[in-house]
Amino acid sequence: MYxxxxxxxxxxxxxxxxxxxxxxxxxxxxxxxTFGGQIxxxxxxxNYPGFSVMxxxxxxxxxxxxxxxxxxEIELDTVTGIDGxxxxxxxxxxxxDYKAKAVIIAAxxxxxxxxxxxxxxxxxxxxxxxxxxxxxxxRGKTVAVIGGGNTALQEAIALSxxxxxxxxxxxxxxxxxxxxxxxxxxQKDNIxxxxxxxxxELLGExxxxxxxxxxxxxxxxxxxxxxxxxxxxxxPENEPFKNVLDLDEWGYIVSGEDCLPKGADxxxxxxGDCRxxxxxxxxxxxxxxxxAALAACRFxxxx
Ligand SMILES: Cc1cc2nc3c(=O)[nH]c(=O)nc-3n(C[C@H](O)[C@H](O)[C@H](O)COP(=O)(O)OP(=O)(O)OC[C@H]3O[C@@H](n4cnc5c(N)ncnc54)[C@H](O)[C@@H]3O)c2cc1C
Numbered sequence: 001m002y003x004x005x006x007x008x009x010x011x012x013x014x015x016x017x018x019x020x021x022x023x024x025x026x027x028x029x030x031x032x033x034t035f036g037g038q039i040x041x042x043x044x045x046x047n048y049p050g051f052s053v054m055x056x057x058x059x060x061x062x063x064x065x066x067x068x069x070x071x072x073e074i075e076l077d078t079v080t081g082i083d084g085x086x087x088x089x090x091x092x093x094x095x096x097d098y099k100a101k102a103v104i105i106a107a108x109x110x111x112x113x114x115x116x117x118x119x120x121x122x123x124x125x126x127x128x129x130x131x132x133x134x135x136x137x138x139r140g141k142t143v144a145v146i147g148g149g150n151t152a153l154q155e156a157i158a159l160s161x162x163x164x165x166x167x168x169x170x171x172x173x174x175x176x177x178x179x180x181x182x183x184x185x186x187q188k189d190n191i192x193x194x195x196x197x198x199x200x201e202l203l204g205e206x207x208x209x210x211x212x213x214x215x216x217x218x219x220x221x222x223x224x225x226x227x228x229x230x231x232x233x234x235x236p237e238n239e240p241f242k243n244v245l246d247l248d249e250w251g252y253i254v255s256g257e258d259c260l261p262k263g264a265d266x267x268x269x270x271x272g273d274c275r276x277x278x279x280x281x282x283x284x285x286x287x288x289x290x291x292a293a294l295a296a297c298r299f300x301x302x303x
Contacts (some may be wrong), residue, residue, distance in 0.1 A: 003300045004029045005081045005100035005291070010037020011282045012272025013106030014063045016296070017291025020104075021070040023297040030065070030099060032078035036060020037108050038234075038273070039282055043132040043158050048287055056132070059282070079107075081240050084271065086267035087303045090211065101303060102296040104272040105253065108290065109234035109280070118202045126208020126227045131155035133135055134227070138163050141226040144211060145169070146199055152231035153185055155178035156189070157230065160188045165222055168193045169213055197221075201230070225245050228230050236274045244268060252276045259292035 004020045006013045020027045020296050032039055042056035051059075067075065075196045077093035077170030082103055091098045113119055113130040119127055126302035128134040131145075131233045135155075139162040154177075167174075170184065173196045175182050185191050194213065200220060201212035210224045219294045236251045246254045246263035254262040255275040261268060271288035 001088075001099040001101065002026045002073075003100065003245065003294050004028075004102045004104060005030065005089070005098055006104045006106055007091065008037065008106040008108055008272070008274070009035045009064070009074060009196065010106060010108045011039055011059075012271060012274075012285035012287060012289040013037070013104065014067050014105045016106060016237075016269075016271055016293040017067045017284040017289075018063075018070055018288075019070040020297055022066070022152065023074050023294070025297055027072040028100070029072055029074045030077050030079055030093060030098065031074060032076070035074070035113035041130045041132050042154070043135075044154070045282065052266050079240055082244050082268070086265055086299075089267065101300050102267045102269065102294045104269045104271055105238075106285075106288075106292070106297055107237045107241070107273060108276045109176060109236045109273045112233045113233050114199055114202075114230055114232070116199065116202055118204075120206065122202055122208050125206060126204060126225075127202065128227060128229050129231075131158050131229050133228075135159050135162060138227050140155075140164055142166070142224065143227045143229060144223055144225045145229045145231055147231035147233070147266055148172060148175040148177060148193075148195075149233070150177040150181060152229075153181035155229050155231050156191055157184050157188065160191050161294065164190065166191045167225065169197055169199060169211075169223075170195050171198045172196065177201070196206070202228070207233075210288075234273070238274055245270075248276055248282075257291070259288055259295060267296075267299055 003025035005028045039056035142165045144167040145156040197213040203210040245261040253275045261270045269292040271292035272285035
């Protein structure tokens with residue numbers, strides 16, 4: 001039995017593992033796909049204190065090295081549920097069951113889809129959710145970024161370096177990303193911002209040839225693009241935990257800054273983007289990781 005199991009190897013989960021190991025607790029981190037979490041999709045992180053610029057992958061690699069050097073174990077598995085009681089939890093994975101005295105849920109969130117026909121069949125053939133993963137495939141081509149928040153604007157700026165033209169298609173009549181990013185967008189000759197329009201249809205058989213966009217009155221227009229990058233927000237990955245704690249209407253785990261989830265048994269803690277909070281960033285995720293880990297260590301010590 002481990003002292004602490006951490007679900008999710010993003011910045012929150014890895015930071016929790018680091019703090020728990022430094023308090024001499026045995027720690028297992030279970031990750032289902034991307035060691036490092038969402039930040040690995042970011043080509044340029046400029047707002048993590050102490051580092052003027054680094055890629056998300058660079059950050060993730062350093063953090064994973066630091067955590068494993070401290071002696072945390074990491075397992076590739078998808079957690080499907082938790083049961084048991086304080087001091088004796090079973091974390092169910094697709095490949096195995098794992099036992100721990102305390103559990104920290106740091107499952108983060110995922111990209112939202114447009115929900116249009118052909119979206120899934122065109123993934124990798126024109127539909128992408130990650131400019132840093134797929135941007136290079138569109139060098140010299142025309143693409144559209146769907147969305148108008150920070151992620152969409154960051155992706156549009158990154159894509160404009162290699163693509164011949166980048167459209168930013170936003171459903172609202174204004175962009176919601178930071179003003180600094182909006183100013184950067186304005187300075188790019190090969191970025192066109194289209195406001196107040198939604199994507200109605202994805203065109204192409206086998207590979208994307210364009211998208212149909214529509215305004216509020218239903219007037220449509222076709223944009224000939226080779227690919228789209230969907231950046232319309234995130235959805236938390238908390239389905240496996242809904243039987244042991246409370247989720248809000250959007251599926252986030254209800255918790256305050258103390259990282260104690262509402263409705264949960266003692267011994268379950270939460271950290272990072274998967275919980276209710278205003279600011280979802282690496283700094284806030286790592287902060288949560290530290291808070292949740294120290295609370296979990298205290299809990300284990302008092303058993
Ligand atoms: C393109 C992009 C750019 C960004 N740029 C910045 C930036 O410049 N600065 C900044 O501060 N933030 C940025 N962010 C936000 C930042 O990445 C997140 O706030 C941060 O990663 C949240 O960390 P987390 O550990 O809470 O969650 P995540 O990073 O989402 O990690 C959660 C992990 O849990 C895993 N997981 C989920 N469910 C399960 C399960 N059932 N079993 C096992 N594992 C599971 C997931 O696979 C994932 O790896 C960016 C995000 C994106 C997508």
